[in-house]
Amino acid sequence: MEQAKKMNMKEKYNTMTGDLAWDFSYKTEAEIFPLSDFEGIKIEDWSKWQDPFRLTMDAYWKYQGEKERKLYAVIDAFGQNNAHLGVTDARYINALKIFLTAVTPLEYGAHRGFAMTGRAFPGVGAQVASQMQSIDELRHAQTQLHTISQYNKYFDGLHDPFHMFDRTWYLSVPKSYFEDALSAGPFEFITAISFSFEYVLTNLLFMPFMSGAAYNGDMATVNFGFSAQSDESRHMTLGLEVIKFMLEQHPDNLPIIQRWIDKYFWRGYRLLGIVGMMMDYMLPKRVMSWKEGWEMYFEQNGKMLFDDLARYGITMPKFWEQSVEEKEHLTHQLWLTFYSYGHAAAFHTWIPDDSELDWLSEKYPVTFDKYYRPRLVYLREQEKAGKRFYNPSLPQLCQTCQIPMVYTDPKNPTKRVYRETTYKGDKFHFCSDACKEIFEHEPEKMSQAWLPPHQIFQGNCGGATIPDVLKYYHFTENDGGEFLHSRDNANWNMWKGLTPDEEAA
Amino acid sequence: MSEKMVFLALQDNEDARPIREAIEADNPLAVITQFPGVYKIDAPGRLVINRESVEERIGRAWNPQDIHLSLVTLSGNIDETEDYFALERT
Ligand SMILES: [Fe+2]
Ligand SMILES: [Fe+2]
Numbered sequence: 268m269e270q271a272k273k274m275n276m277k278e279k280y281n282t283m284t285g286d287l288a289w290d291f292s293y294k295t296e297a298e299i300f301p302l303s304d305f306e307g308i309k310i311e312d313w314s315k316w317q318d319p320f321r322l323t324m325d326a327y328w329k330y331q332g333e334k335e336r337k338l339y340a341v342i343d344a345f346g347q348n349n350a351h352l353g354v355t356d357a358r359y360i361n362a363l364k365i366f367l368t369a370v371t372p373l374e375y376g377a378h379r380g381f382a383m384t385g386r387a388f389p390g391v392g393a394q395v396a397s398q399m400q401s402i403d404e405l406r407h408a409q410t411q412l413h414t415i416s417q418y419n420k421y422f423d424g425l426h427d428p429f430h431m432f433d434r435t436w437y438l439s440v441p442k443s444y445f446e447d448a449l450s451a452g453p454f455e456f457i458t459a460i461s462f463s464f465e466y467v468l469t470n471l472l473f474m475p476f477m478s479g480a481a482y483n484g485d486m487a488t489v490n491f492g493f494s495a496q497s498d499e500s501r502h503m504t505l506g507l508e509v510i511k512f513m514l515e516q517h518p519d520n521l522p523i524i525q526r527w528i529d530k531y532f533w534r535g536y537r538l539l540g541i542v543g544m545m546m547d548y549m550l551p552k553r554v555m556s557w558k559e560g561w562e563m564y565f566e567q568n569g570k571m572l573f574d575d576l577a578r579y580g581i582t583m584p585k586f587w588e589q590s591v592e593e594k595e596h597l598t599h600q601l602w603l604t605f606y607s608y609g610h611a612a613a614f615h616t617w618i619p620d621d622s623e624l625d626w627l628s629e630k631y632p633v634t635f636d637k638y639y640r641p642r643l644v645y646l647r648e649q650e651k652a653g654k655r656f657y658n659p660s661l662p663q664l665c666q667t668c669q670i671p672m673v674y675t676d677p678k679n680p681t682k683r684v685y686r687e688t689t690y691k692g693d694k695f696h697f698c699s700d701a702c703k704e705i706f707e708h709e710p711e712k713m714s715q716a717w718l719p720p721h722q723i724f725q726g727n728c729g730g731a732t733i734p735d736v737l738k739y740y741h742f743t744e745n746d747g748g749e750f751l752h753s754r755d756n757a758n759w760n761m762w763k764g765l766t767p768d769e770e771a772a
Numbered sequence: 773m774s775e776k777m778v779f780l781a782l783q784d785n786e787d788a789r790p791i792r793e794a795i796e797a798d799n800p801l802a803v804i805t806q807f808p809g810v811y812k813i814d815a816p817g818r819l820v821i822n823r824e825s826v827e828e829r830i831g832r833a834w835n836p837q838d839i840h841l842s843l844v845t846l847s848g849n850i851d852e853t854e855d856y857f858a859l860e861r862t
Binding site: 275276319320321322326330333334469470473474477478479480481482489493496497499500501503504507554567568571572574575 | 776777779780781783807808809810812837838840841842843844845846847849850851852853854861
């Protein structure tokens with residue numbers, strides 16, 4: 268210990284990571300690391316791996332222990348003080364339900380994935396970084412589960428998140444993103460998760476969402492969110508580092524990596540549309556619009572990230588322009604979809620009130636009043652007349668991103684985009700050129716995607732009627748549907764001493 | 773805005789306040805944007821947190837790696853020693 272104190276940061280890092288490795292005597296490297304070359308990535312010298320944070324395991328344990336201590340003190344206080352009553356209104360909880368049911372299993376998936384990369388990479392620096400992240404992700408899954416268990420005492424829809432995750436139609440969107448990465452090799456996994464998701468896109472998941480939680484009085488989420496997010500800087504840095512490392516190791520790596528970046532940028536962007544919908548429609552007090560978030564974190568910052576990599580030959584992800592073209596449409600189309608399928612979701616949907624519609628008009632001046640406001644107002648009138656609209660059919664999903672085929676062509680905003688391709692005699696459908704191209708590069712893999720509506724029609728989901736399927740999902744009659752008529756809303760009004768009219772007004 | 777920017781975001785709490793003050797003192801070009809629960813600090817080219825500046829404010833030893841307890845996100849290339857934590861983009 269005495270000696271460790273005298274070392275400077277760099278020496279300490281080298282001593283406590285690189286020097287932890289050993290040479291193999293009776294097995295070859297290829298036998299020990301069988302997953303290290305089948306993806307085509309060529310690494311000449313693993314010792315060139317640099318961890319910019321130079322975090323060693325002893326410091327890691329110290330900081331993580333401190334984060335945990337702080338977090339659990341707050342979570343305990345939360346339970347004791349009925350802090351669930353502090354949120355702005357019960358509609359907000361529905362954003363949280365999506366976040367917790369969609370993201371918590373992803374944290375666990377990331378834990379598994381980094382355990383895999385920590386074992387599969389032959390370099391000790393990459394092994395240590397993967398090991399830390401694997402433990403971080405397990406911690407994130409655990410803290411979010413504690414938050415679920417707090418809110419599950421008071422609100423519907425959170426009672427069986429892992430069961431729902433593996434079956435439910437909209438949760439298959441995050442699930443398929445992660446499983447695409449998890450079922451690839453270690454280099455593709457780390458590019459998908461550390462670079463594309465965490466380095467390029469995660470700011471959009473956490474910054475507006477955690478800020479939104481704070482703004483809406485949700486202190487439990489703020490605390491688990493920021494506690495998890497404090498690990499994120501390290502993860503993002505790993506994402507950048509791993510890309511630079513692969514690119515510096517061999518010129519043959521460039522086209523492989525560019526293709527992964529293109530693929531997971533688009534898949535991640537499709538996944539984040541759901542976060543955009545929360546930002547625009549589900550936070551009673553709004554922080555920024557999806558459009559503003561996309562401009563700040565992708566168009567400005569994302570561009571700079573890719574400028575950093577230009578000297579290696581990396582370019583902006585293919586189809587990024589499409590994401591910018593769609594930014595005035597995306598969230599409105601998604602919310603209308605979830606509203607229409609609200610009877611088959613484990614969270615509530617509603618039509619925004621007039622001041623919220625005005626906010627959307629202001630944030631989306633080009634599209635909202637023209638295409639979306641009239642539809643929302645019409646649906647509200649239908650609801651008031653006792654005819655709350657639900658779509659009784661099953662949606663057709665995009666084979667790649669698994670989002671219902673609801674997006675339109677920004678150049679022709681009332682026309683939906685339908686792309687299709689044929690593989691081994693079967694026809695496959697896509698929401699976009701990007702999703703189609705991803706499929707066509709890996710048809711054997713992508714054609715096997717578990718698409719919930721197909722599975723229902725094949726008889727694998729408990730039956731052919733909606734009640735059968737909801738039972739198979741473990742949804743109860745209180746989990747979905749219109750917020751105004753929900754048990755959550757009735758309870759909320761009772762707890763807060765509000766009359767239903769006050770709340771509806 | 774042709775200048776290359778870096779940023780970091782810190783949790784808006786008491787632990788991070790001396791770090792924020794040290795950043796403000798040592799980075800005259802930094803611009804702070806407040807969001808609920810978190811603030812984002814943008815700067816052109818380079819943003820540095822000096823150990824000494826933070827120590828002056830808290831009156832005890834501070835390790836630049838302690839930033840891990842308050843950091844929410846960052847953008848830029850990291851340059852870190854025992855004496856400072858910096859983000860750069862040139
Ligand atoms: Fe995580
Ligand atoms: Fe798609």
